[in-house]
Amino acid sequence: MNKIVLPPEASTPANWPEGLTRVPYWVFQDQSVYAEEQRKIFQGPNWHYLALEVELAEPGDFLTTHIGDTPVIVTHDTDNEIYAFENRCAHRGALICLENRGKHRKDFSCVYHAWNYDPQGNLTGIAFKDGIKGKGGMPDSFKMEQHGPRKLRIAIVHGLIFGSFSEDVPSIEEYLGEEILNHIERVLGGRKAVVLGRFTQVLPNNWKLYMENVKDSYHASILHLFFTTFELNRLSMKGGIIVDESGGHHVSYSAIDREAEKDVDYAKQQLRSESEYKLADPTLLESFDEYQDGCTLQILSVFPTFVLQQIQNAIAVRQIVPRAVDRTDLNWTYLGFADDTREQRLTRLKQGNLVGPAGYISMEDGCVGGFVQRGIAGASEDQAVLEMGGAEANSSESRVTEASVRGFWKAYRANMGI
Amino acid sequence: MHANSLQYITKAQADYARCIDDDRLEEWPSLFHGPCLYKITTASNYRDGLEAGIVFANSRGMLTDRVSALREANIYERQSYRHILGLPSILSEDGAKVKSETPFMVARILQDGDTSIYATGRYFDVYEIVDGVAQLHERTVVCDSSRIDTLLALPL
Ligand code: FES
Numbered sequence: 355m356n357k358i359v360l361p362p363e364a365s366t367p368a369n370w371p372e373g374l375t376r377v378p379y380w381v382f383q384d385q386s387v388y389a390e391e392q393r394k395i396f397q398g399p400n401w402h403y404l405a406l407e408v409e410l411a412e413p414g415d416f417l418t419t420h421i422g423d424t425p426v427i428v429t430h431d432t433d434n435e436i437y438a439f440e441n442r443c444a445h446r447g448a449l450i451c452l453e454n455r456g457k458h459r460k461d462f463s464c465v466y467h468a469w470n471y472d473p474q475g476n477l478t479g480i481a482f483k484d485g486i487k488g489k490g491g492m493p494d495s496f497k498m499e500q501h502g503p504r505k506l507r508i509a510i511v512h513g514l515i516f517g518s519f520s521e522d523v524p525s526i527e528e529y530l531g532e533e534i535l536n537h538i539e540r541v542l543g544g545r546k547a548v549v550l551g552r553f554t555q556v557l558p559n560n561w562k563l564y565m566e567n568v569k570d571s572y573h574a575s576i577l578h579l580f581f582t583t584f585e586l587n588r589l590s591m592k593g594g595i596i597v598d599e600s601g602g603h604h605v606s607y608s609a610i611d612r613e614a615e616k617d618v619d620y621a622k623q624q625l626r627s628e629s630e631y632k633l634a635d636p637t638l639l640e641s642f643d644e645y646q647d648g649c650t651l652q653i654l655s656v657f658p659t660f661v662l663q664q665i666q667n668a669i670a671v672r673q674i675v676p677r678a679v680d681r682t683d684l685n686w687t688y689l690g691f692a693d694d695t696r697e698q699r700l701t702r703l704k705q706g707n708l709v710g711p712a713g714y715i716s717m718e719d720g721c722v723g724g725f726v727q728r729g730i731a732g733a734s735e736d737q738a739v740l741e742m743g744g745a746e747a748n749s750s751e752s753r754v755t756e757a758s759v760r761g762f763w764k765a766y767r768a769n770m771g772i
Numbered sequence: 773m774h775a776n777s778l779q780y781i782t783k784a785q786a787d788y789a790r791c792i793d794d795d796r797l798e799e800w801p802s803l804f805h806g807p808c809l810y811k812i813t814t815a816s817n818y819r820d821g822l823e824a825g826i827v828f829a830n831s832r833g834m835l836t837d838r839v840s841a842l843r844e845a846n847i848y849e850r851q852s853y854r855h856i857l858g859l860p861s862i863l864s865e866d867g868a869k870v871k872s873e874t875p876f877m878v879a880r881i882l883q884d885g886d887t888s889i890y891a892t893g894r895y896f897d898v899y900e901i902v903d904g905v906a907q908l909h910e911r912t913v914v915c916d917s918s919r920i921d922t923l924l925a926l927p928l
């Protein structure tokens with residue numbers, strides 16, 4: 355007689371292996387984990403990137419974005435402050451604002467029943483509040499001040515606007531720590547950013563697979579073959595990664611090693627690159643020395659979902675927005691600076707080819723998360739291995755390490771309480 | 773308006789689409805003439821005057837490099853496009869220089885057969901008509917949507 359064998363019970367979030375070197379696959383697949391992340395991480399005590407200060411330069415400017423699933427309106431009010439509040443009407447929950455961005459906005463009116471809000475998110479008007487001819491209307495007991503969309507705390511660092519739903523989140527300076535702050539300052543400090551373009555890349559994978567990829571310095575020279583194929587790697591590069599104490603933020607960098615460069619036969623290196631150069635138009639990589647520190651690449655991430663990128667002169671911020679368990683929006687904003695010369699601006703436009711959805715050294719990151727999502731489809735009980743470079747989540751002078759990926763999971767588990 | 777411009781441009785458009793859809797990417801750079809400008813952007817960037825492209829090339833060499841990278845360096849799932857082009861509109865004509873706008877729809881066919889409308893938009897082109905041939909000098913590909921599914925490998 356046939357016997358029906360029941361599958362084993364699925365793991366619950368309590369079943370996380372000891373240490374930081376294993377990641378169970380259900381964490382990328384489970385709907386209840388996704389819901390829990392919304393509550394604990396996205397609504398929890400973290401700072402989330404919302405916009406650039408230059409995108410809201412004048413009073414009346416506004417834009418809409420998301421923190422996780424939650425729609426958010428960000429405004430610049432007439433008192434010259436930046437505000438953000440949930441894009442959800444206090445009446446019956448409709449979106450208050452349907453536009454992506456705009457100017458000269460004095461108030462926001464919900465289309466459904468015209469409840470009205472000021473740019474700080476206060477409920478200021480209710481249509482037919484007193485009814486018509488003494489009939490209908492809201493009861494006297496209804497107090498407008500007691501109703502409104504949730505307001506966010508705002509913090510601005512070097513032109514980046516962050517928001518948080520949490521009253522418990524530490525100050526942004528404390529949250530980021532000095533090292534991360536310094537590396538943000540290195541790219542953006544004291545400069546007026548200019549938006550050069552915005553693109554959204556729709557990733558067929560869980561948001562954490564993209565964050566792992568950003569923090570994974572191990573894959574860079576293996577998955578992305580552009581520099582290797584065209585023999586554009588310099589012989590004398592040094593690099594490393596910085597992982598902050600929480601594990602959640604990181605910096606990965608590579609720089610020209612000027613000491614080593616003196617040692618190697620420099621003429622020979624020049625010869626090598628000239629004779630085997632394979633780019634038909636090598637001006638793509640003609641960079642200008644923007645930071646005077648020889649650092650050609652700096653990828654910086656802030657937990658949970660923000661990335662600041664400098665790849666030569668291609669500067670961009672990336673905002674990662676989870677849309678479903680297996681779907682993620684990656685919002686790219688390409689940047690220049692107000693004092694760019696025409697030549698410098700052209701260099702940035704050309705080097706834009708390195709990054710984004712069609713980037714020579716980033717296009718693979720758009721699909722590789724999907725390869726994992728599809729690969730693990732039947733294996734929620736199995737685990738990823740993260741042992742490259744040891745078991746810790748510390749800064750390192752080698753980039754052949756998964757330390758910052760382990761760091762991400764350290765911060766993630768602390769947030770999730772698992 | 774030169775009576776034949778529309779006809780010359782229509783032929784150039786058809787050749788361009790077939791070149792990509794037939795996977796003859798090595799020939800794609802030779803469809804551009806003169807100083808050469810090729811850019812892929814979105815309707816909202818285009819409207820706001822934002823300069824950056826998803827792809828930006830201001831020389832034929834950069835187009836050649838794009839093809840070499842796709843062939844030799846970049847990793848992506850095998851895929852092909854089917855371009856469906858609408859009729860070109862002539863926007864302006866100045867001697868042999870003709871500007872046109874042509875709507876397109878591109879379906880992407882992945883290796884497992886999954887087919888989707890990958891992009892819709894407009895080509896803003898600058899042609900020079902030389903001996904009855906419309907030579908493409910500039911193409912700005914303006915995608916209607918700002919969202920790109922997974923990645924953009926093949927040119928539009
Ligand atoms: S839902 Fe907004 S006014 Fe009714």
Ligand SMILES: [Fe+2]
Nearest residue numbers: 567574716719
């Ligand atoms: Fe990558």
